[in-house]
Amino acid sequence: MAVALEASLDGQGRIVSWRHDLWSSGHTHRPGRTSKPVLLAAGELARPFERAPAIDPPLPSGGAQRNAIPGYDFPDVLVMHHYVREAPVHGSSLRSLGAFGNVFGIESFMDELAAAANADPVQFRLRHLEDPRGRAVIEEAVRRSNWTSFDKTEGRGHGLAYARYKNIGAYCAIVAEVEAGAELRVTRLVAAVDVGLPVNPDGVANQIEGGCVQATSWVLKEAWRPGALTWEDYPILKFSEAPPVEVRILKNQHPSLGAGECTMGPTAAAIANALHDALGVRVRELPLTAENITKAINS
Structure with a gap:
């Protein structure tokens, strides 16, 4: 999947135009969704099955367009x-x-645009967001993370990202804190979410924590490559590398919303924005390995 973004700012530092191009399949290749086999093994038989293309469902659910x-x-x-x-x-x-x-693309770009407008990334987002529930999760994540009093020392940075899942689901804002040494390390995540009425708050917290940790693994480690058969070929986050996650659930009486996937994109972008805050380099290719960070610095 590849994303390209363009935007224009007016003289007051407000976004007046936005273009988003993406190149991707439909992200829907899984069993049970089509009349044709989609398992990889079905194409490896002596007489292989025809493989169904990945359908891209229409918005608001969407596949690649989500x-x-x-x-x-x-x-x-x-x-x-x-x-x-x-x-x-x-x-x-x-x-x-x-x-x-x-x-990941949108929220990384929002930080770049905030810098171009000479604006604080938090206030820049709030400047363009009227939804009170969206504003509330951003403000809560910022408050709980002590954003304004962050200890900014060499190699340390913090970053923010926000999204409403599918634009109709749960609201989520993430603040990430990182240390950039030989490898990038996420030292803290603060997640503020609005899932409507939380029927099972413990279950919601578990979903948010798990999503943050999984997204951190994707961002720091995971990239498929041909022939990857072991955890050495395809490394994932270790327990010792998992960051502490603080979850804040904004309780209300709105209809309940799913919590399982709202953290993934915001966590990725918050970590990338924190890396930029730490080193001053914008990395647009995941994962944020030492190799990709060095490539971005040299470019």
């Missing part, structure tokens, strides 16, 4: 999905589908 429309109040928005029907690698459905990549 969360491609920014959740802010911009006067002019254009989103273009360049559907990739066939690719050398057959992907399946990963938690949050295209929302992960789209939110």
